[in-house]
Amino acid sequence: MIIFKIWYHILAIVKKFLYKILYRKKIEIAKNVTWRRDFSVMIEKNGKLQIGKGCFFNNGCTIGVNKSVIIENGSIFGENVKIYDHNHRFADTTKSIKSQGYSNGMVHIGKHCWIGSNVCILKNADIGNNCVIGAGCVISEKIKDNTIVRANNQYILDTLKQ
Numbered sequence: 001m002i003i004f005k006i007w008y009h010i011l012a013i014v015k016k017f018l019y020k021i022l023y024r025k026k027i028e029i030a031k032n033v034t035w036r037r038d039f040s041v042m043i044e045k046n047g048k049l050q051i052g053k054g055c056f057f058n059n060g061c062t063i064g065v066n067k068s069v070i071i072e073n074g075s076i077f078g079e080n081v082k083i084y085d086h087n088h089r090f091a092d093t094t095k096s097i098k099s100q101g102y103s104n105g106m107v108h109i110g111k112h113c114w115i116g117s118n119v120c121i122l123k124n125a126d127i128g129n130n131c132v133i134g135a136g137c138v139i140s141e142k143i144k145d146n147t148i149v150r151a152n153n154q155y156i157l158d159t160l161k162q
Helices: 002-026
Strands: 027-029 040-043 048-051 062-065 068-071 082-084 086-088 102-104 106-109 147-151 155-159
Touching: 002 027, 002 040, 002 048, 040 048, 048 062, 062 068, 082 106
Parallel strands: 027 048, 040 062, 048 068, 062 082, 068 106
Antiparallel strands: 086 102, 147 155
């Protein structure tokens, strides 16, 4: 098992280097950030991605940036988490959705959050510090610090006890 961990860390270091060459000033990845298989980043021409120290992304995570995604220190992500700061426009029924372009927003994820598997974080999401986002949630709004979000056909917000 230790060999797999070392291998994933080596691959992450190489991929970080390649992302920094490809995206230059559009991407900031702090120290001790790592990920497993199938981690991908796509930054469009005006986009900016910042990932803080000590973040971890499990298998299959994707980040799509048209404007701004900021992930603060120490946040961890379960498998298949998707983060997008944009959405397709689709209001004009006389045009194809593909031809209508995007509406852009921002995504902010605070310090020391745990984002569960299969979570989708959409434009205008603002997740506070020390939050837990349960598996399968879709987030597109402000979540206060120290909050647990669970999906049971609706959001249930519980403030963490200190």
